Amino acid sequence: MEAAREVFAARGVDAPMSAVARRAGVGVATLYRRFPTRSSLVAAAFDDQLSVCAAAFDEALADPDPGHGLYTLLRKVCTTLVTDRGFETVFMAGFPASLDYDRERACAEERLTHLVRRARDAGRLREDFSPADIPLLLLAVSGLASQPPETAVPAAHRLLTYLFQSFQAVPPPRPAPLPPAPALDLSGLHRPAEHP
Template identity: 50%
Template sequence: MGESSRIAGQDGLRADARRNRLSILSAARVVFAEHGIDAPMATVARRAGVGVATLYRRFPTRDALVRATFAHQTDTCAQALTEALADPDPWQGFQRLVETVCELQREERGFPAAFVSAFPDTTRERTRVCEQAERDFMALVRRAQAAGALRADFHPSDLAVALLSHCGLVTALPDDHAASRRLVAYLLQSFRAEAAHGALPAPSALSLRSLPLAADGSQGHRPPRA
């Protein structure tokens, strides 16, 4: 083994360990896009050119692998929420938040599956992060409603329903970006205050915790296969 392979970087990993980690994450993105996040961990290992034992040393659980694979996307969602709150125009902030999440769904084919999947979320810190994300999103909603831009009967679950609908489209038609953009525009127009005509049916019971807006990428309800 060469000297460069034995020297640890700033992240504490040796060069060969860093290469293995990057290979695994790259392979996971491809495998999850092709087969969904329930694809066998052994398939990811084979695509990465490493042993299953090596994969599990780097990522002890599927939860850990999925979170690491889509860390950039979930961080981008969290940043979009922060920027939406800081925008002096709450509707512009709300619109950019929705567009950012939908763009990630469209551009990263594995992300929609990760987005609608669930992982046990029992730690106090993760609960705190999720609750803060919910409070931040509701603050944005109230600001947009107070400005007369967002319909008064908007419910947080409406965003989950809209994003799940978009998820279905990009999963079925991954290369039809025009359809994706048009659906997003329709959805955003339906949220405008001037689009409210008559009473809506009762809202869904979906939780905001289904949405990847927490900084650690915490998500919603169905535990994945081991």
């Protein structure tokens, strides 16, 4: 399992099964005997992360300050999104062949909705803030996944902090200055297609 997690983190869930087998020190046939489909391997590899996500939700919901709980949860998710390409794919797009994943995702969405409502009801979030705004934030942050972790993590935290400040019902009077923005490698960006 560790080999699959490492390969998926570095290369995403579309990495060749041969790369997972090589990392595990087994043949491809051995890997397929244990996991007959890519879906079964991905589901097994990310089962632990689903448990970690559930624990992060528990911590956020237990925080007496629902705004702080939501921010802490989002910070953990953003960190994982930019450091684990496999998690980013599974988290953002899902992996439909895994029924457990669908159930876990539905549960996470319910818990996130509850957490957002608590923070909004406590006056920590703007009245027009909705749980549907969270995927927008996560999509923005996931764009940093192509950067090396030493750049991506501080950039993700900086972006999250700026966005979260804009979500607040009453912004802090004078937010503490953020660390300087890390230098991003923009050489891999493509120009958008021109539309007629």
